[in-house]
Amino acid sequence: MNSFEWTVVGSDIGPLLLAATGEGLVSVVFHADERVRDRALGRLAARLGAEPVEVAPGIGSDVAPGDRAEDGSGDGSRVPADPVLLAEPIRQLAEYFAGRRRDFELPLDWSLSSGFNREVLRELASGVPYGSVVGYGDLADRVGQPGAAQAVGTAMGSNPLPVVVPCHRVVESNGGLGGFGGGLETKRQLLALEGVLPQPLF
Numbered sequence: 001m002n003s004f005e006w007t008v009v010g011s012d013i014g015p016l017l018l019a020a021t022g023e024g025l026v027s028v029v030f031h032a033d034e035r036v037r038d039r040a041l042g043r044l045a046a047r048l049g050a051e052p053v054e055v056a057p058g059i060g061s062d063v064a065p066g067d068r069a070e071d072g073s074g075d076g077s078r079v080p081a082d083p084v085l086l087a088e089p090i091r092q093l094a095e096y097f098a099g100r101r102r103d104f105e106l107p108l109d110w111s112l113s114s115g116f117n118r119e120v121l122r123e124l125a126s127g128v129p130y131g132s133v134v135g136y137g138d139l140a141d142r143v144g145q146p147g148a149a150q151a152v153g154t155a156m157g158s159n160p161l162p163v164v165v166p167c168h169r170v171v172e173s174n175g176g177l178g179g180f181g182g183g184l185e186t187k188r189q190l191l192a193l194e195g196v197l198p199q200p201l202f
Helices: 034-048 087-097 115-127 136-142 149-157 184-193
Strands: 003-009 016-021 024-029 051-054
Touching: 003 034, 003 087, 016 034, 016 087, 024 034, 034 051, 115 136, 115 149, 136 149
Parallel strands: 003 051
Antiparallel strands: 003 016, 016 024
16 A cells, blocks of 8 residues: 655644655644544545555654654654655754744645646746735736635645645735634734744744
8 A cells, every 4th residue: 555654843833743655745734643643644644545644743843753662652652754755844843943944845746736736836836936925816827717715715725735836825915914724823923933923022
């Protein structure tokens, strides 16, 4: 059976589950506590038709290799393998949260997105740089679908690769933050990291 690598890394916005196939990074999941992690891995396994293989988080993580068993039991008896497919995503995300990286240079597996959603997400990834924002309607115009702002919102909600495909940079035309799958506080934190919003005082 095919397999995909996964791990959970610590970040300024909480634990992130990362998953990658041979094609590239395929999923980033916010707030990856045990319950969220297990549910996400079940969905990924079903959608990808592949077996999840845990790897050690390594650099940029709050969890040291060996702290968690491969089966999730936490007794440390089975040390996860070193990352191969996820080594570079782990490194680049650590650099991003440390303020040392503005652009991700990663192969992406788009198999969890299709049609209009994929078209919009690809435009977002390539056309809305670090430290800038775009309106839902403006993004619809960019892909030749004026008036499809609501559909753009749906595409952002379906984004399987948040942070790397920066749906946090899509906001309402009136200046409102709009929605966000990771929660509005997470969106504020990411925009503050990029200098779009002021950093909180405490």
